[in-house]
Amino acid sequence: MSTLSEPPKESFRLSMLIYDTRYRSLTIQTVAMILLVLMISWLVSNTVQNLENLGKDFDFGFLGQRAGYDINQRLVEYTSQSTHARAALVGILNTILVAFLGCALATILGVIAGVLRLSKNWLVSRLMAVYVEGFRNVPLLLWIIAIFALMTESTPMPRDFREGGDASMLFGSIAISNRGVYVPAPVWGEGASLLIGVFVISLIAIWAFRRYAHRRQEATGDILPVFRVSLALFFIPVLLTYFAIAFANGRTEQAILATGGEAGLTLTEYAESQESLNVCLIPGTTTALNLEKTLRGADVRYNAVPFNDEGQALEGFQVGDCNVLSVPATQSDPIIAEAEGGFAPVPLVETIRRGNALEFEQPYLGGFNFDGGIHLRNSLIALWLALSLYTGAFIAEIVRGGILSVSKGQTEAAYALGLRPNRTMNLVILPQAMRVIIPPLISQYLNLTKNSSLAIAVGYMDVRSTLGGITINQTGRELEGMLLLGLFYLVLSLLISGAMNFYNSRVKLKER
Amino acid sequence: MKKTAFLGALTVSGLVAGAAAAATLEDVQERGNLNCGVSTGLPGFSAPNSAGEWEGFDVAVCRAVAAAVLGDPTAVEFVPTTGQTRFTALASGEIDMLSRNTTWTFSRDNDLKFEFVGVNYYDGQGFLVPKALGVTSAKDLDGATVCIQTGTTTELNLADFFRTNNMDYEPVPIETNAEAQQQYLAGACDVYTTDASGLAATRATFETPSDHVILPEIISKEPLGPLVRHGDNEWGDIARWTLNALIAAEEYGITSANIDELAEGTNNPEINRILGTEGNLGEMIGLDSDWAVRAIKAGGNYGELFERHIGESTPIGLARGLNAQWTEGGLLYSPPFR
Ligand SMILES: N[C@@H](CCC(=O)N[C@@H](CS)C(=O)NCC(=O)O)C(=O)O
Numbered sequence: 001m002s003t004l005s006e007p008p009k010e011s012f013r014l015s016m017l018i019y020d021t022r023y024r025s026l027t028i029q030t031v032a033m034i035l036l037v038l039m040i041s042w043l044v045s046n047t048v049q050n051l052e053n054l055g056k057d058f059d060f061g062f063l064g065q066r067a068g069y070d071i072n073q074r075l076v077e078y079t080s081q082s083t084h085a086r087a088a089l090v091g092i093l094n095t096i097l098v099a100f101l102g103c104a105l106a107t108i109l110g111v112i113a114g115v116l117r118l119s120k121n122w123l124v125s126r127l128m129a130v131y132v133e134g135f136r137n138v139p140l141l142l143w144i145i146a147i148f149a150l151m152t153e154s155t156p157m158p159r160d161f162r163e164g165g166d167a168s169m170l171f172g173s174i175a176i177s178n179r180g181v182y183v184p185a186p187v188w189g190e191g192a193s194l195l196i197g198v199f200v201i202s203l204i205a206i207w208a209f210r211r212y213a214h215r216r217q218e219a220t221g222d223i224l225p226v227f228r229v230s231l232a233l234f235f236i237p238v239l240l241t242y243f244a245i246a247f248a249n250g251r252t253e254q255a256i257l258a259t260g261g262e263a264g265l266t267l268t269e270y271a272e273s274q275e276s277l278n279v280c281l282i283p284g285t286t287t288a289l290n291l292e293k294t295l296r297g298a299d300v301r302y303n304a305v306p307f308n309d310e311g312q313a314l315e316g317f318q319v320g321d322c323n324v325l326s327v328p329a330t331q332s333d334p335i336i337a338e339a340e341g342g343f344a345p346v347p348l349v350e351t352i353r354r355g356n357a358l359e360f361e362q363p364y365l366g367g368f369n370f371d372g373g374i375h376l377r378n379s380l381i382a383l384w385l386a387l388s389l390y391t392g393a394f395i396a397e398i399v400r401g402g403i404l405s406v407s408k409g410q411t412e413a414a415y416a417l418g419l420r421p422n423r424t425m426n427l428v429i430l431p432q433a434m435r436v437i438i439p440p441l442i443s444q445y446l447n448l449t450k451n452s453s454l455a456i457a458v459g460y461m462d463v464r465s466t467l468g469g470i471t472i473n474q475t476g477r478e479l480e481g482m483l484l485l486g487l488f489y490l491v492l493s494l495l496i497s498g499a500m501n502f503y504n505s506r507v508k509l510k511e512r
Numbered sequence: 513m514k515k516t517a518f519l520g521a522l523t524v525s526g527l528v529a530g531a532a533a534a535a536t537l538e539d540v541q542e543r544g545n546l547n548c549g550v551s552t553g554l555p556g557f558s559a560p561n562s563a564g565e566w567e568g569f570d571v572a573v574c575r576a577v578a579a580a581v582l583g584d585p586t587a588v589e590f591v592p593t594t595g596q597t598r599f600t601a602l603a604s605g606e607i608d609m610l611s612r613n614t615t616w617t618f619s620r621d622n623d624l625k626f627e628f629v630g631v632n633y634y635d636g637q638g639f640l641v642p643k644a645l646g647v648t649s650a651k652d653l654d655g656a657t658v659c660i661q662t663g664t665t666t667e668l669n670l671a672d673f674f675r676t677n678n679m680d681y682e683p684v685p686i687e688t689n690a691e692a693q694q695q696y697l698a699g700a701c702d703v704y705t706t707d708a709s710g711l712a713a714t715r716a717t718f719e720t721p722s723d724h725v726i727l728p729e730i731i732s733k734e735p736l737g738p739l740v741r742h743g744d745n746e747w748g749d750i751a752r753w754t755l756n757a758l759i760a761a762e763e764y765g766i767t768s769a770n771i772d773e774l775a776e777g778t779n780n781p782e783i784n785r786i787l788g789t790e791g792n793l794g795e796m797i798g799l800d801s802d803w804a805v806r807a808i809k810a811g812g813n814y815g816e817l818f819e820r821h822i823g824e825s826t827p828i829g830l831a832r833g834l835n836a837q838w839t840e841g842g843l844l845y846s847p848p849f850r
Contacts, residue, residue, distance in 0.1 A: 053743065054603060054625055054741070054742070054743065055625050055742055055743060056625060068668045068671060068672075069662075069667050069668055069671055070667075070670070070671045070674075070681075070683045071683070072682055072683050072684065072685070079675070080668075080671035080672070080675060081675075152695065152698050152700045153698055157699040178698060178699055178700050179657055179682075179700055179701075366655055367654065367655040367656075368645075368653075368655045368656040368657060368702050369655060369656075369657055369682065371655075378700070456687070459662075459684060459685040459686055459687070461685065465662070465685065469596055469662060469663065470596070470662050470663055470667070470685075472596075472600075473595070473596045473599060473662070473663035474619075474663070474668070475619075475623065475624075476599060476603070476623055476624035476625070478600055478603070
């Protein structure tokens, strides 16, 4: 029989909420929660009240209105007739672009600097220390402005590239000017889809081969020459396809037909005999590219009349929408033979090439600026370099810390097993260092992304400048705009950290 | 306890919310100075001089209002604003008025909820190019790179102008006039476009102003004037009639030289009403009878201010043009003081 009597039942007293440790934490949490709710409701009611006093409402309708301003760097189509929502999208893409480029370059710089800082070479390790300390300890904004100033003040103007000017293009195809860097742009020609298809297939083949090599090594211990095979798979099929296509139709000649002139004229002579030169072409094709190159080479002024396909261009030529057209040499005679009425086309002396699967459009001097090619604006370059160099310095420290965290015994054990230094690094040190490196790396990526909003300093049109700048300014929707902006950065940051966390969960030490 | 905290929060929010709506005039008088938004620096209109004091045509309007309200033209806290920050500064109450070559437009008035109290400079948008480019008309600018201040009307006009003329351009967005000047002189843009007065003012600070021309085309109307928040009509009236007093003073020949004499009384009743020797106009806008005397004495009448800061005798060298009195064929026309 139990002789234990029940402990006297304590009745609940109010003071126990404070003096009894069992309840105290509950009390504190409840009070904190109430205060938090009060504070939020105060903020909201205050905002609502103030907006009312100003006679403003809370409405996202402005996103559908016409933006009215132009944006220089557009990754999607946009004109001043587009909506504010579209302008915001252009800004978002620009933010993502610079964040992506920045993260990539920062990682490369950081890994190199981090590894080299551990180098036994005194000079190299000191140089890396100077880089890391120099960039870590000076505010990012200063670096952005300094690089931008350097790019605008010390590079030549486009007009210095003219004849008689003192600037010239790098390798004849890259122009570094105070308005940005102009590089050749790829133009896809006939057979481009085949070329890209082959490239994708080789990427898949590389991936499959690496998997196979890995499996085989696990099973048998044999090591296949992964790097060399991958390299070969990467280049050889694509190059072979490219040359095959080039051989098949790239060299195909195109005649240049013109109406209203005598046969046997050169472009220049023909242009002189005409009031104006209107050229039917299909923008974005290699034929158009080569034709325009020839026209510019002949130094004639012309208007481009754009069409969607060759049939339409020919029709346009026949009805007189233009007086110059380029057709494959084999078609030129039938067209001339079939011509009737006042329409009498003749071939000019010049011929052009139809073009390969991949051609490059070189930048060339237009009226005020370079035309053609890809324009990398100084604002993008300055922001990109500054963000990368700055964040790279932090990443270097993270990488160095990660490597140092792997005990020396691991290296020695690997050497004792006869592993070569680079294998030791790749197979023993880095996999272990990764565990330490990745989590802080995520926050560096997030930092870089958010720091990209310093774009304003150099007039880079990121989302802060479009939605959070001009749009807010033109519509007076500060609250709505800032909320959207905050939401965007939040979502982007969560996406980045989600992706990186996924990667981290794959490389981290699996406990079995 | 919960209840009191909640009530407390309610009262606080009520107080804060209430403050924003309270009369600006009382706020200014209590504070003892006027918070006036100006540009970050545009010579002739608003820029700090070598002694660090703000000076210029727009600054003078702030000083006149401070003199009328506080009796001291120097009791002004100047807040530099950019094209983008100016409206937020005004709407949030950081400044009591904005006097920063700001164009009066429908949407700023009605959508952004501001009250333009008048026009102190009738302007239009122009283009500044280096002479060396050989450009003589804005229609020749196809393909040019254009420096443009963001958050301005000029940015929108520019887009419209190039679109309607079927031309392309590359906008280089910039924040302040100083930045624009640096970019333009470095050749990072071919053209700088903004209000023609601003172009003249900017060009005046170049080393060799004669190497640059302002193209003949004026592509927009830019009536520039001071503004206040919607909803405080008393304060808006004070700013409006101070500006009108400066304009009317020129019309009636009241200058800083003769004002003391005229303030003793004249036989022109309009002058007497302005200067407070007749009637009680000052009382009607919540000030004393000398308010306009102080405003005019702060820097002189409209004509004097124009001549001193931006007129033909200054390096900026703007002619009166549209900004002459209506009696001289211009657009300045103050409603009667009655
Ligand atoms: N009037 C136009 C443009 C005003 C404007 O921003 N003007 C420039 C150039 S005249 C300026 O005052 N800049 C001075 C600064 O950068 O703070 C507007 O109201 O939007």
